[in-house]
Amino acid sequence: MRTITNPSQNEWQKELARPVQKMKDIQKIVKPIMRKVSRQGDKALKKFALEYDHVEIDNLLVTREEINEAYELVDEPLKDAIQQAKVNIEKFHQAQQTEDLSMEVMEGVTCMRRSVPIQKVGLYVPGGTAPLFSTVLMLGVPANIAGCEEIVLCTPPNKEGKVHPAILYTANLIGIDKIVKAGGAQAIAALTYGTESIPQVAKIFGPGNQYVTAAKQLATKKGIAIDMPAGPSEVLVYADETAVPAFIAADLLSQAEHGIDSQVVLVASSAKVAKKAIKEVDKQLKDLPRKAIAKKALENSVAVVMGNQEKAIALINDYAPEHLIINVENEDEVVAKIVNAGSVFIGNFTPESAGDYASGTNHTLPTYGFARNYSGVSLDSFVKKITYQKITEKGLQKLGPTIEVLAGNELLDAHKNAVSIRLKYLKDNQ
Amino acid sequence: MRTITNPSQNEWQKELARPVQKMKDIQKIVKPIMRKVSRQGDKALKKFALEYDHVEIDNLLVTREEINEAYELVDEPLKDAIQQAKVNIEKFHQAQQTEDLSMEVMEGVTCMRRSVPIQKVGLYVPGGTAPLFSTVLMLGVPANIAGCEEIVLCTPPNKEGKVHPAILYTANLIGIDKIVKAGGAQAIAALTYGTESIPQVAKIFGPGNQYVTAAKQLATKKGIAIDMPAGPSEVLVYADETAVPAFIAADLLSQAEHGIDSQVVLVASSAKVAKKAIKEVDKQLKDLPRKAIAKKALENSVAVVMGNQEKAIALINDYAPEHLIINVENEDEVVAKIVNAGSVFIGNFTPESAGDYASGTNHTLPTYGFARNYSGVSLDSFVKKITYQKITEKGLQKLGPTIEVLAGNELLDAHKNAVSIRLKYLKDNQ
Numbered sequence: 112m113r114t115i116t117n118p119s120q121n122e123w124q125k126e127l128a129r130p131v132q133k134m135k136d137i138q139k140i141v142k143p144i145m146r147k148v149s150r151q152g153d154k155a156l157k158k159f160a161l162e163y164d165h166v167e168i169d170n171l172l173v174t175r176e177e178i179n180e181a182y183e184l185v186d187e188p189l190k191d192a193i194q195q196a197k198v199n200i201e202k203f204h205q206a207q208q209t210e211d212l213s214m215e216v217m218e219g220v221t222c223m224r225r226s227v228p229i230q231k232v233g234l235y236v237p238g239g240t241a242p243l244f245s246t247v248l249m250l251g252v253p254a255n256i257a258g259c260e261e262i263v264l265c266t267p268p269n270k271e272g273k274v275h276p277a278i279l280y281t282a283n284l285i286g287i288d289k290i291v292k293a294g295g296a297q298a299i300a301a302l303t304y305g306t307e308s309i310p311q312v313a314k315i316f317g318p319g320n321q322y323v324t325a326a327k328q329l330a331t332k333k334g335i336a337i338d339m340p341a342g343p344s345e346v347l348v349y350a351d352e353t354a355v356p357a358f359i360a361a362d363l364l365s366q367a368e369h370g371i372d373s374q375v376v377l378v379a380s381s382a383k384v385a386k387k388a389i390k391e392v393d394k395q396l397k398d399l400p401r402k403a404i405a406k407k408a409l410e411n412s413v414a415v416v417m418g419n420q421e422k423a424i425a426l427i428n429d430y431a432p433e434h435l436i437i438n439v440e441n442e443d444e445v446v447a448k449i450v451n452a453g454s455v456f457i458g459n460f461t462p463e464s465a466g467d468y469a470s471g472t473n474h475t476l477p478t479y480g481f482a483r484n485y486s487g488v489s490l491d492s493f494v495k496k497i498t499y500q501k502i503t504e505k506g507l508q509k510l511g512p513t514i515e516v517l518a519g520n521e522l523l524d525a526h527k528n529a530v531s532i533r534l535k536y537l538k539d540n541q
Numbered sequence: 542m543r544t545i546t547n548p549s550q551n552e553w554q555k556e557l558a559r560p561v562q563k564m565k566d567i568q569k570i571v572k573p574i575m576r577k578v579s580r581q582g583d584k585a586l587k588k589f590a591l592e593y594d595h596v597e598i599d600n601l602l603v604t605r606e607e608i609n610e611a612y613e614l615v616d617e618p619l620k621d622a623i624q625q626a627k628v629n630i631e632k633f634h635q636a637q638q639t640e641d642l643s644m645e646v647m648e649g650v651t652c653m654r655r656s657v658p659i660q661k662v663g664l665y666v667p668g669g670t671a672p673l674f675s676t677v678l679m680l681g682v683p684a685n686i687a688g689c690e691e692i693v694l695c696t697p698p699n700k701e702g703k704v705h706p707a708i709l710y711t712a713n714l715i716g717i718d719k720i721v722k723a724g725g726a727q728a729i730a731a732l733t734y735g736t737e738s739i740p741q742v743a744k745i746f747g748p749g750n751q752y753v754t755a756a757k758q759l760a761t762k763k764g765i766a767i768d769m770p771a772g773p774s775e776v777l778v779y780a781d782e783t784a785v786p787a788f789i790a791a792d793l794l795s796q797a798e799h800g801i802d803s804q805v806v807l808v809a810s811s812a813k814v815a816k817k818a819i820k821e822v823d824k825q826l827k828d829l830p831r832k833a834i835a836k837k838a839l840e841n842s843v844a845v846v847m848g849n850q851e852k853a854i855a856l857i858n859d860y861a862p863e864h865l866i867i868n869v870e871n872e873d874e875v876v877a878k879i880v881n882a883g884s885v886f887i888g889n890f891t892p893e894s895a896g897d898y899a900s901g902t903n904h905t906l907p908t909y910g911f912a913r914n915y916s917g918v919s920l921d922s923f924v925k926k927i928t929y930q931k932i933t934e935k936g937l938q939k940l941g942p943t944i945e946v947l948a949g950n951e952l953l954d955a956h957k958n959a960v961s962i963r964l965k966y967l968k969d970n971q
Contacts, residue, residue, distance in 0.1 A: 192946035199940075203652045206644055214636055216901040222633045227880050229914055241952040277950060313914040331770075336914035340761075355966065361959040368955040395962075400954050428660075446929065450657050457931040460967075462959035465932055468947040469940055471646040472654075472928040484659050484743040484766035486926040496916040498902040499876065501887040502895055510629075510899055516622035517898040520707060522671040524830050525798040529791040529892035532825075536785065537890075 112377075112392065112409050114385055116416040120425070127430050129479055130372045130411055132342060137325040145300040145329055152306035159297040164238075166272045171308050173274055173290035181279035193281055196248055196469035203471030204253045207490035219506020223499040228258040229336075231310055232493060233302035234287075235317030238267035238294050242275035243318075245467065249474050249488065250316045251285040257493035261310055262287045265302060267294020295319075299326035303335050314338070316475070316488065338488055342479025343372040346463055347432035349423060349445070350388065351380035354438035355459055360391030362436055362463055363412075364405055371407035376430065377414040378423050380439065385414045424448045431482040434463045453482045504537055542807075542822065542839050544815055546846040550855070557860050559909055560802045560841055562772060567755040574752075575730040575759055582736035589727040594668075596702045601738050603704055603720040611709035623711055626678055626899035633901030634683045637920035649936020653929040658688040659766075661740055662923060663732035664717075665747030668697035668724050672705035673748075675897065679904050679918065680746045681715040687923035691740055692717050695732060697724020725749075729756035733765050744768070746905070746918065768918055772909025773802040776893055777862035779853060779875070780818065781810035784868035785889055790821035792866055792893050793842075794835055801837035806860065807844040808853050810869065815844045854878045861912040864893045883912045934967055 118126050147155040153171055160168045185193075212224040234250040236243055247264065254262045264287050266274055274292060282290055291309055293301055299319075303326075305311030314336040315327055324341045331337055346366035350359050363375045379385035392409070396402050417423040424445060427435065431451035439445055442457050449455060453476030454466050466472045475488035502510065511530045518527035548556050577585040583601060590598045615623075642654040664680040666673050677694065684692045694717050696704055704722060712720050721739055723731055729749075733756075735741030744766040745757055754771045761767055776796035780789050793805045809815035822839070826832050847853040854875060857865065861881035869875055872887050879885060883906030884896050896902045905918035932940065941960045948956035 188946050189950050192943045192950075195940070195943045196947060199646045199650070199652075202646050203644065206642055207654065209639065212636055214633065214901075216629045216632050220629070220895075220900050222629075222901040224637065224919070230880055243951060245947060245951060334770075334910055334913075336911075340764075357962055357966070358959070361955070361962045365953070365955040365959045368953060395955075395958070399958070400952070405955065449927070450660055451925075452927055455927060455929040457929060460934050460937045460963055461930055461932040462944075462963065464944050464948055464953075464956040464959045465650075465937070465940065466928075466930055467956060468944045470650050470930045470932065471644075471652040472930055477925075480764055481766075482925065482927075483764075484925065486924075487928060489654070489926060489928075491921065491926070494916075495881075495907075495912065495914065496919060496921070497879070497882055497885060497912075498896075498917060498919075499885040499887060500891055500896055500900045500902055502891040502900065504890050507890045507895075510625070510895065513622045513625045514892075514894055514898045516618050517626060517675060518894055520619050520622075521673060521675060522830075523795070523798060523894075525791070525795040525825075525835065526894040526897060528825070528829075529788070529795040529894045532787055532791045533890055533892065536787070 112389055112412050112414055114389070114414040114416065116382065117418065118415060123426055123429050126413060127376060129374055130343060134321070134325055134328065137321050138329065141296040141322055141325040141329060144296045145303065145326060148297050148300035148306065149304040153308055156293050156297055156301055156306060159295070160268060160292065163295055164267050166268055166270050168268060168272055168292055171292050173279060173292065177273070178279055178283050181276035184276035185280045189277060190280070193244065193248070193284065197252060197284065199469055199471035200248055200252045201256065204256050204490050218509060219503035220510055221501045224496055225499065226494040227497050228260065228494050229313050230259065231261040231312040232259045233312035233315045234262065234264045235298060235315065235319055235323060236264060236266040236278060237319050237323070238269070242277045244277040244281040245474065246317060247278055247281040248285070251282060251287050253473070253488065253490050254493050255285055257490055259493055261289070263289045263291060263302065263310060263312060265291045265293045265298035268292040296322045296326035299323055299330055303330040303333050338475060338492060339477055339485050340481055342481070343374065344369045345374040345432055345478055346434040346436065347376040347378060347427060347430060348436040349378045349427060349439060350384055351439040352384060353440045354384070356387040356391045358459055359388040359438065360395050363392055364395055364399065365462065365464055366434065367405035367408035367412070368399060368401040371404055372411070373408040375408065375412040376432065378427060379414060379416050381418060382416050385416050389414060431480045433476045433478040433482060436463060451483045453477050453487050507533055508537060542819055542842050542844055544819070544844040544846065546812065547848065548845065553856055553859050556843060557806060559804055560773060564755055564758065567751050568759065571726040571752055571755040571759060574726045575733065575756060578727050578730035578736065579734040583738055586723050586727055586731055586736060589725070590698060590722065593725055594697050596698055596700050598698060598702055598722050601722050603709060603722065607703070608709055608713050611706035614706035615710045619707060620710070623674065623678070623714065627682060627714065629899055629901035630678055630682045631686065634686050634920050647936070648939060649933035650940055651931045654926055655929065656924040657927050658690065658924050659743050660689065661691040661742040662689045663742035663745045664692065664694045665728060665745065665749055665753060666694060666696040666708060667749050667753070668699070672707045674707040674711040675904065676747060677708055677711040678715070681712060681717050683903070683918065683920045684923050685715055687920055689923055691719070693719045693721060693732065693740060693742060695721045695723045695728035698722040726752045726756035729753055729760055733760040733763050768905060768922060769907055769915050770909070770911055772911070773804060774799045775804040775862055775908055776864040776866065777806040777808060777857060777860060778866040779808045779857060779869060780814055781869040782814060783870045784814070786817040786821045788889055789818040789868065790825050793822055794825055794829065795892065795894050796864065797835035797838035797842070798829060798831040801834055802841070803838040805838065805842040806862065808857060809844060809846050811848060812846050815846050819844060861910045863906045863908040863912060866893060881913045883907050883917050937963055938967060
């Protein structure tokens with residue numbers, strides 16, 4: 112972890128540059144996969160399961176028996192923990208519901224807005240060594256609250272052709288009944304085009320490797336929406352003397368263990384704060400099972416000593432971190448000035464992992480600087496907000512002439528005429 | 542305008558197919574333009590103004606004098622109409638503000654959410670024969686309410702190097718002080734990269750021709766967000782015997798005059814309803830100044846006779862129209878069943894042009910079927926919703942063990958450790 116001191120604004124971009132993502136080559140690999148699934152459907156998915164997951168799949172859909180089995184296999188402490196996380200995530204996402212809006216803007220002119228669920232959504236849950244049931248919660252719970260008609264979950268099977276019981280348990284707990292054994296770009300393709308056993312969806316959510324990311328990008332060209340552009344996960348910790356160095360280090364490492372391309376940034380109020388934290392990082396790193404990964408990630412990472420708080424805040428907003436931990440004495444003041452961040456963790460006892468799992472906020476957040484212009488996943492991500500308007504005869508008599516003037520000046524006479532013809536009708540029928 | 546009767550569900554996609562958009566060839570033209578602007582900044586913009594707008598531009602930014610001049614040139618009736626539209630749009634978009642959310646999810650665990658404006662936004666207003674000041678209102682008003690720090694408006698100059706006074710007047714009225722004389726792909730490039738006189742923005746809004754659309758797509762690859770994917774404008778009118786045929790026709794034509802690739806669809810409850818409406822279309826078409834365009838658009842268009850209302854609604858939801866006019870007797874019942882539409886216009890006296898200009902709803906809406914998975918532009922489009930969490934010592938003691946179990950089961954030990962190290966600290970310091 113490099114340390115830089117008081118960098119000037121024109122150095123920020125270079126010094127805090129994120130690892131470059133090369134998607135073009137990967138799209139070349141992904142395109143034929145997408146095409147094959149679009150043409151051959153389930154058959155292609157089974158073929159790719161054999162090729163990439165090394166397993167023969169007869170039934171792409173998880174069965175009732177497999178769900179029952181999962182209930183036996185998940186131990187009670189994990190069940191309880193999943194339940195607690197589910198309750199918190201539900202509470203916070205339920206609170207995000209917006210009431211229908213209806214207002215008489217002027218006499219006889221009523222405008223309305225209503226949240227309507229996206230009908231069909233696809234959730235992707237990556238495979239690999241760890242069962243990411245937390246992703247099932249973070250995507251499935253809001254999809255459920257939104258009222259999406261069909262929720263399809265795709266996740267790769269292991270070598271026995273099974274899905275990890277914790278994923279099945281969680282998915283079933285929140286009422287997802289279509290779980291598909293398909294992973295990688297082929298799963299995204301199935302959700303994009305639909306197959307015999309998998310419905311085409313309108314929006315695809317979820318993390319994944321670069322193949323999944325590339326496939327999601329290609330899906331957008333087919334009219335499918337995606338949750339947000341993806342990039343490696345990242346955290347920025349802003350700390351002063353009131354922060355406990357061991358906590359700073361633990362938070363930096365919890366991000367670093369995600370992957371070798373993760374980026375962690377420490378902004379410290381003094382050289383001393385930075386030094387103590389880095390010392391703790393080195394100490395804690397030794398005992399981590401994923402220390403090889405974390406070590407690599409730390410090589411991309413930097414500690415910035417920034418004595419001036421205004422400048423520190425400017426740098427944070429410029430970087431726009433996915434996760435931002437604010438661990439300074441005047442935390443409220445600083446938090447109020449943050450304009451670009453995915454999710455903010457405040458104080459010594461709010462580790463990032465709380466939000467990753469169980470505090471209630473969503474862990475699907477904008478990375479790679481997208482916190483400048485994107486929100487994290489929320490209830491909003493699963494609905495469209497449709498507007499409505501209803502104008503009475505009297506309302507049109509009042510507003511109509513305004514519309515006529517505006518349309519006329521934009522030289523759109525048919526637009527104008529749609530009003531004029533009605534006003535004339537009202538006059539003739541008075 | 543073709544008429545088809547009671548098509549079965551598997552024919553819908555084919556019969557109501559939208560005109561195909563070919564973006565690849567256009568991107569080949571747009572890429573070098575983007576590159577040149579990224580390298581040469583203002584110089585490139587001036588060069589392209591000469592090449593495409595046939596005018597030499599000394600000062601890319603509109604001056605105070607030009608604004609003053611515009612105030613003289615816009616006549617009072619137009620000023621009044623713009624003011625009325627502004628008031629309605631403001632009212633409806635102000636009502637979209639969401640209060641900050643803060644809740645103690647469990648003892649000591651507080652989750653919050655706050656809307657924070659996107660700092661810098663770019664608004665594109667196309668040139669051409671008509672001055673699209675309505676677009677300035679539809680984008681500028683919510684940007685203003687959201688509190689965006691910097692709002693940059695780009696629009697092409699005319700051959701005299703001027704911007705239409707109605708655009709300048711409207712932009713100034715809503716407080717946009719940076720108006721740039723730049724159009725086409727080069728304007729989008731300037732907003733994407735920034736130049737000497739134009740700041741780089743985080744999100745770009747606004748309609749445009751296919752070059753602008755292609756440039757916006759390329760901007761997203763540079764980390765800039767855009768309002769939504771673009772496609773030709775469209776309307777679907779659902780009518781029964783209670784609808785006035787002349788009104789149906791006027792609404793269909795007001796969409797058809799937009800461009801030759803516009804699509805208009807009539808869903809009629811009977812052959813008689815369709816026949817009467819089409820007769821009126823032919824009649825009204827004759828008198829339209831833009832009849833050549835409207836006629837071409839009508840060639841892409843179709844009247845569907847659908848006696849069964851449930852099927853008619855299913856077809857509408859399948860098509861997902863940008864603008865949907867519901868003109869049937871049991872309108873409330875039908876409106877409640879609409880799940881895919883950009884904006885809905887209810888009853889005989891609510892023409893689409895009301896929403897296009899002045900009722901208060903936004904006219905920037907998802908076209909091309911994107912109403913399935915996108916909302917129209919609203920106040921939400923100009924903010925990010927940042928989440929926050931603050932956990933007390935007691936809160937972490939309560940929730941911490943849950944996080945430990947979850948992180949441990951996902952094999953992310955550093956995530957677990959960020960909690961364990963804090964719980965240990967609390968135990969040791971009790």
